[in-house]
Structure formats: C-alpha cells, structure tokens
Amino acid sequence: MFARETLTRQTFDALIEKIIDEKLEPGDALPATATLAEQFDISRPVVREALSALQACGFVKLRSGYTPVVAELDDRLIRMFISRVSHVQKNSMSRLMEVRMPLEIEAARLAALRADAVERQKILTANDRMQAALRDSSAYPSLDTSFHAEVAEATDNQILLWTIRSIRSELMATMLAVRQYRDENGLVGNEQAQHDEICAAIADGDADAAAAAMKNHLESSSALIKKVEGNNNDH
Numbered sequence: 001m002f003a004r005e006t007l008t009r010q011t012f013d014a015l016i017e018k019i020i021d022e023k024l025e026p027g028d029a030l031p032a033t034a035t036l037a038e039q040f041d042i043s044r045p046v047v048r049e050a051l052s053a054l055q056a057c058g059f060v061k062l063r064s065g066y067t068p069v070v071a072e073l074d075d076r077l078i079r080m081f082i083s084r085v086s087h088v089q090k091n092s093m094s095r096l097m098e099v100r101m102p103l104e105i106e107a108a109r110l111a112a113l114r115a116d117a118v119e120r121q122k123i124l125t126a127n128d129r130m131q132a133a134l135r136d137s138s139a140y141p142s143l144d145t146s147f148h149a150e151v152a153e154a155t156d157n158q159i160l161l162w163t164i165r166s167i168r169s170e171l172m173a174t175m176l177a178v179r180q181y182r183d184e185n186g187l188v189g190n191e192q193a194q195h196d197e198i199c200a201a202i203a204d205g206d207a208d209a210a211a212a213a214m215k216n217h218l219e220s221s222s223a224l225i226k227k228v229e230g231n232n233n234d235h
Helices: 003-021 033-040 044-056 076-088 092-114 116-132 142-155 158-166 168-184 191-204 208-233
Strands: none
Touching: 003 033, 003 044, 033 044, 033 076, 033 158, 044 208, 076 092, 076 168, 092 116, 092 142, 092 168, 092 191, 092 208, 116 142, 142 158, 142 168, 158 168, 168 208, 191 208
16 A cells, blocks of 8 residues: 555554544544554554554554554644744744734633633632732742633633643743743732733623733733843843
C-alpha cells in the first residue's frame, strides 16, 4: 500500500486519519497490530513503530497484551512547539500577548453568554482565591492563570479552550515577570480590580462588558510587559 522508504511515517499519518475519520474517542480501541498490518498491507514491525511514535506524541496508549487505545486529549506537542518558538522570538512576551488578547477577549464574551451556574461559581471562586492571595507574590501568578483557565472552560468551545491551554506554560513565565515588576514599582492591586470587573460581568451574563473588561485588563498587562522587556533589553 505504501512506498517502503516512508512506510512508518505514512502508517503514522494513516492511523491519525483513522482516529479522526472514525471519530474515535479517548479510550476507544484501535484494531490489533495484526489487523492493522493486514488493512494497510504492511508488516507488523512497521505498525508497531508507527504506534510507538503515536504514543510518544500523545495520540494513543499502548499496553503489552492489549490493543492500542486512543489517548486523552493532550496539548504537549503544541506547547513544546510554542515554547521553542518563544525562545527564538525577540520580545516573546509581547508577541504572546498579541496572540492571547483576541483569544481571551472572546473567551470572556462567550463565558458570559454560555457559562452555567457551576462554571460561574468556579470563576467566582478562582477570583476569591486571587483576592485572598493578592499580597503573595509566589502564589498570585498561578492563581491568576487558574482564573483565566476557568473563564476558558466556561466558553463551551473546545477549540478555543485547547488553544488557550497550549500557551499556559509560556503565559506563566510572563505573569511571574509582570508580578515582579508590579512588586518593584508599587503597582500591586489594580490587577485584582480588573479581575473583579471581568468576574462581575460574566456573573451578570453581560457579554459586551465581559469582553471590554478583559480587553482593559490585557491591555494594561501588555503595557507592563513592554516595560519589562524594555528593561531587559537595556541590560
């Protein structure tokens, strides 16, 4: 079925297509290695190599004596790629904010429209935790990312949610840098007021106000990031 020099790669691609085309869910089983080899008219070792590559990429889970199963959704590949790009991109924190801004503004708008009572409470709880830890410079950035994650969870949009999740590790580094700048310049406090506005608008179901509050918050953060990067570039 496949040209021999690219058998493993083409089998890898074919298996991904099979998972997508057949709408297989996490936990669903793929055919046994022997069956796949017969379907693709290739050898079992090639199938095993392709399955091992799929497992390394987070697409399937393999257990000795069992058929392969589709793995839970995993954003590790895109996180690794974004991390790599960020390390070669000048002023990467600002560039990350340029990506983050439209995503999270829309997330706030959708959360206001779509969040159910449980999701609204999770957002309120995340905001309360930030308020309680406002003066804790080590804890606040992590709680901040959790708040934004809860907003994304409430959008009922898996594509938007996973896209936002994929930049979370790089976002954490940015939040730590911004918090340090706030600490050094007596600016701690106004960021919590901005989160309060986002939270209140989502709780009220006011999509326009939620989007505007998120936009104001991210523009304020972006301005601080530019100052942080300016200081770094001066050294």
